[in-house]
Amino acid sequence: MNETIKLLMAHRSIRKYADKPVSREIVEQIIAAAQMASTSSNVQGYSVVAVTDPERKQKLSQLSGSQAYIVECPVFLVWCADLSRLKNAAQHHLPDTKSYEGATENFIVATVDTALAAQNAAIAAESLGLGIVYIGGIRNHIQQVTELLHLPELAFPVFGMCLGYPDQSPGQRPRLPQPAVLHWEEYNSAESEKQVAIYDEITSKYLRDRTGGAKDTPWSRLMAEKLANPSRLHMKEFLQQRGFKLD
């Protein structure tokens, strides 16, 4: 196993950070690595807002479910899907031509571009001894976050990312058995279901061991509850108001 694969295999989210700053140069190196990720037709449909101001981090934390690590991490990155550059270009070069920034296709392009770049950043950060955790909670009050960061139309926060030197060494949660995720030649639903049953036993035991027997909910039950949770139902309306019509 080479060094890079070792690094990828060792990933775990860090939610407790040492009181040690992350220099601007380090952030710029991490974002440079992010920018080298693949991008659909060179669209580069994302922007990053790096937040270090304690008051602003405090507000972002409150808007994201009051997660203390957003305040404690020295740098909080807000990863935004961003088609505003493309829209400006269209208005400048082809002012009388219909443009399709609202198409679901372009929403996918920008969201995927954002995630590919962010994952490169995560790996670059970890290779430098930093820890990270993705923050989906940034979408809890996405309108307020958008205002706080002065995002233009056609840019929205997809997720946040805490960045800092780890002050904890958590274990790794087991992932789905590979045959649940990797299929050969065509999708195999029967195999997937069999593997989920195996994973339910693994996750049940994992929770039991970690909680001294207090919890043992299997993964599929947690996922059923997740899907029953009417989470962030404002997303569609918010996106449409920001120019992502999803049509």
Next chain:
Amino acid sequence: MNETIKLLMAHRSIRKYADKPVSREIVEQIIAAAQMASTSSNVQGYSVVAVTDPERKQKLSQLSGSQAYIVECPVFLVWCADLSRLKNAAQHHLPDTKSYEGATENFIVATVDTALAAQNAAIAAESLGLGIVYIGGIRNHIQQVTELLHLPELAFPVFGMCLGYPDQSPGQRPRLPQPAVLHWEEYNSAESEKQVAIYDEITSKYLRDRTGGAKDTPWSRLMAEKLANPSRLHMKEFLQQRGFKLD
């Protein structure tokens, strides 16, 4: 610069592959690294179909804009956002409870999970000396691809990825200047526009140099044309038919 960051900075898409197989063990190692990427609330909302059968690759190539490298690469990975496991879990554990698989929020969760895992795979592959290229063209005829791969409801192909040993060594296209992409504390639209003007000069010169003066279209003009192109307008209807209601 450490080895991993060097690797990230050296990325370029590979579109010509040596006639050398990629073993099943290598693919499994790459997918194992993919599975260690962060995932929203442990949802793991993705599946991968690895295609090696020449006839099936031929069909996928035809459905994706007839890109020869899809046929020539030894392994073609189709990365699918996949909430079917969650839906099965909901039907099993909470059959009488409303579930929100159709929410735009859950569409984002699954699409982002897919991209994070895929980018880990891309990096793992490159660390092993392989080359990759993402294939958005898999969405050109997404319904037929979905049928060909027997994908269940609530799974859709987000992008493909060619995998193989490189038989070319292309240069790197310049990316946007970092201040166009990285903002501090809040979004700076004026700076972003200034940087796009600089990038237009860079990309114009890059094209001129690469084509002996035949082409010099600046980036922003290409992006204006991209947005004026009614590309893959079937996506919304397709997704809704597959259970992603986007509500």
